Amino acid sequence: MNALAATSRNFKQAAKLLGLDSKLEKSLLIPFREIKVECTIPKDDGTLASYVGFRVQHDNARGPMKGGIRYHHEVDPDEVNALAQLMTWKTAVANIPYGGAKGGIGCSPGELSISELERLTRVFTQKIHDLIGIHTDVPAPDMGTNSQTMAWILDEYSKFHGYSPAVVTGKPVDLGGSLGRDAATGRGVLFATEALLAEHGKGIAGQRFVIQGFGNVGSWAAQLISEAGGKVIAISDVTGAVKNSNGLDIAKLMKHSSENRGIKGFDGGDAIDPRSLLTEECDVLIPAALGGILSKKGVLILPDILANSGGVTVSYFEWNIQGFMWDEEKVNNELKTYMTRGFRDVKEMCRSHNCDLRMGAFTLGVNRVARATVLRGWEA
Structure with missing residues (x-):
């Protein structure tokens, strides 16, 4: 079972536990938008090379879509779709006002020079700049990318839209990034x-x-x-x-x-x-x-959409559109509050729906997104 099938299966199990209307269930599963672009750049030796870039914007019922951009040779549409969907449930479990998205470029970053990576990042940004934004879709670093990558995206995006530091998170601190974000x-x-x-x-x-x-x-x-x-x-x-x-x-x-x-x-x-x-x-x-979590009878599993939500939570602190920066101690203290509360909320869903921690997390996330969708005016 590939990543997309596994993620969709967990979603459907959660939807069944919640008793969601079948039309609402289908609506929540289908991505808001899928983007696929060709990125052609000159290599340092003068030859041209083309790479395929993706951005899947899954859901924005609870806020701007949010998710990383990864550079990896195994990036493909199914993986990006699965990760975008997971971001939707993850931000809901963390109870931060975001939806879910994910992006990536099929490349081997270790085989590219810094200048080639910069050119690739800028071309990718040129292709998607009108589909991301402070209140629309906010990228962040992921596997194979870092704060420098985000700085290039910020700079390229700002050429089209004016200086927009909140268009990405995971930026260098000197460009408005958050203290404590790396950790x-x-x-x-x-x-x-x-x-x-x-x-x-x-x-x-x-x-x-x-x-x-x-x-x-x-x-x-x-x-x-x-x-x-x-x-x-x-x-x-x-x-x-x-x-x-x-x-x-x-x-x-x-x-x-x-x-x-x-x-x-x-x-x-x-x-x-x-x-x-x-x-x-x-x-x-x-x-x-990379992907996959141990699943074995008798082993207590802390669900990934809770356990690894620290990064997107601090991204939310960084996203502060007013540009006010917290000190690192406050960032870490607030992160602990959010993570502890998230665990408590997952446990409550486990108790009310008689399920394990993983399904409790999915049920919590899906329920919050479903409620937001209905409150905003969705009709069957």
Whole structure:
């Protein structure tokens, strides 16, 4: 089952639990708009190269559509559609005034120079600038993109519409970005995990963690969990996996990964087969890599649309159209409030609909979007 089919299945299960009208259900599932554009750029060697870009705008019932733009060679319409739909439910679970969208370009960013990436980003922005906007659709960084990418989008968009810093989030701080944004998704994972453990009378300290993925989310989650007293015993990335039953030195691992473009060769633990990571004995497993979450009978799963909502929540703080910037302590405190409240709301849906955490999250998100849709005047 591909990502779109899996996401749609979860939506339909939630819709059934909620007893949604069949016409409303169909309306919520169909994207508002799907965009596909060709982006042709001159390479540094003078040759021309073409890449396909996508932007799927799924729903705007609760506010401007919101979602990242990823640069990855596996970007395709089904993946972008699935991620756009997930953003709709994620922003609703977080209870921030956004809808859902997602975008991407099918490319391998590691094979492109900085100047080629800039040209590609600007051409993509030229193709979609009239379909995004402060009150319409607000992009953000994702896999293969970063704050510099957002700065290029902001600059290119502003050539057509005037200076518009709120058209993207995840910007450099010098251009109105939020303090704490880089760590936000990983910190959100920490806060959501704390809320889940607290339900069982436990805390982060003393728990054994295994983390799949050591990119932005995984590395920040590992660092923050370690600082909170958790023991991260195994980590993997695309280059390999490492294990230390006594706990990995995360600061040294981050330094090694930065200098060697991956964790392979780290001498602070034993190299293991990355495929075995998901079966390592631990208290908490955090899949922070590409698609798919562990699903196994008897394993309590914190749903992804709650666990990884920290990034979009801090994006909402950054989106502040008045341009007022919070200090980092306030950003982190407010993020904890939102993540903890989100977990509490999901648990309430679990109780009222007799379902697990994942379906509780989907039911919460779908219900909020459905209510907003009806309140705005939808008619069967």
